[in-house]
Amino acid sequence: MHLAGKSDSGHLGRKEPSRLRRLGVLLTVALLVSSIWTQSAAQDELTSPEQLMSHGFDCFSCHAIDKEIVGPAWITIADRYHHDRAKVPLLAAKIRDGSVGDFGKVPMPAHPDISQKLATYLANYILSLNGALARPPQKYTYKDAASRQVTLDFPVFEDYHGHQVVTKDVFAGFEKYNSYCFRCHGFDAVGGEYAPDLRKSLENGMNKHQFFVVSMEGRPAKGMPGWAGFFDADELNQIYEYIVARAANLLPPGRPPSRSD
Numbered sequence: 001m002h003l004a005g006k007s008d009s010g011h012l013g014r015k016e017p018s019r020l021r022r023l024g025v026l027l028t029v030a031l032l033v034s035s036i037w038t039q040s041a042a043q044d045e046l047t048s049p050e051q052l053m054s055h056g057f058d059c060f061s062c063h064a065i066d067k068e069i070v071g072p073a074w075i076t077i078a079d080r081y082h083h084d085r086a087k088v089p090l091l092a093a094k095i096r097d098g099s100v101g102d103f104g105k106v107p108m109p110a111h112p113d114i115s116q117k118l119a120t121y122l123a124n125y126i127l128s129l130n131g132a133l134a135r136p137p138q139k140y141t142y143k144d145a146a147s148r149q150v151t152l153d154f155p156v157f158e159d160y161h162g163h164q165v166v167t168k169d170v171f172a173g174f175e176k177y178n179s180y181c182f183r184c185h186g187f188d189a190v191g192g193e194y195a196p197d198l199r200k201s202l203e204n205g206m207n208k209h210q211f212f213v214v215s216m217e218g219r220p221a222k223g224m225p226g227w228a229g230f231f232d233a234d235e236l237n238q239i240y241e242y243i244v245a246r247a248a249n250l251l252p253p254g255r256p257p258s259r260s261d
């Protein structure tokens with residue numbers, strides 16, 4: 001969009017040969033048309049949360065439909081506003097302008113690049129969600145390296161052709177951690193020179209919500225980058241599960257056994 005602004009600002013235009021100017025005008029029109037087209041195409045195709053992410057919107061870095069991540073679960077938002085369609089304009093405005101204090105102290109960033117039409121669509125979509133989509137909690141119990149029982153709310157291992165391997169998510173978490181986080185937090189999540197041992201952070205009481213808030217927002221002043229927009233919540237969850245499994249002493253250092261072994 002700012003490209004379009006440049007080519008119709010007069011001061012460059014005067015001295016330009018007219019052919020170039022015509023080209024500039026054409027380019028401006030093409031850019032405008034394509035950006036309107038992309039926005040309305042995005043609007044028309046959005047029928048699922050996955051598509052939101054694939055259109056480059058960062059909503060699912062911080063939200064999930066049925067659980068709190070950095071921001072409230074979308075079903076919680078729908079409940080809070082009683083699924084009342086009269087609240088669509090209010091929610092659409094909050095999506096574009098950002099919000100803080102309605103659910104907690106963590107701010108929801110503004111999204112000025114989202115059109116009014118798309119914000120309205122998203123607000124309608126969120127208000128249409130209901131608790132029937134929530135998954136019931138499950139428990140998984142394992143023995144750690146010292147044969148103590150550990151109970152988690154996600155699976156770490158699965159049986160694969162008679163072998164015990166880690167789940168795809170835990171393995172993906174191992175790979176992502178050791179590609180993006182190890183640099184500061186140390187290989188195998190043992191802590192680094194510059195950044196804390198994240199197993200200790202969890203042992204000392206950091207809960208999942210807090211882990212997600214720090215990871216997605218970062219603490220830029222202290223050298224911790226924010227990962228919102230880079231990872232979605234499912235991807236960060238894989239890293240979280242890997243660190244929890246390491247903290248619970250279920251995985252030794254190094255590459256865990258996976259389906260591809």
Ligand code: HEC
Pocket residue numbers: 057058059060061062063070071072077091094095099100101102103104105106107108109111114122123126216228
């Ligand atoms: C960096 C994290 C983050 C991102 C990215 C994010 N949100 Fe939020 N969202 C939050 C937080 C935190 C809140 C709670 C704000 C509050 O307490 O007022 C929130 C609140 C909301 C609310 C309720 C607003 C209110 O005050 O009632 C809606 C609706 C919402 N988000 C939709 C979205 C949509 C749609 C997107 C993507 C376009 C998105 N969010 C992206 C963190 C985020």
Ligand code: HEC
Pocket residue numbers: 177180181182183184185194195196198201206210211212214215219222223224225227239
């Ligand atoms: C460039 C270095 C760097 C990278 C890369 C990095 N971190 Fe951090 N992280 C830090 C620093 C430094 C801190 C400590 C900040 C402070 O003092 O509050 C930190 C703190 C944290 C904390 C809070 C720990 C606590 O006990 O308060 C979490 C959670 C965290 N990082 C997650 C991650 C995850 C997940 C990744 C990979 C996706 C990652 N970090 C990648 C530097 C980094």
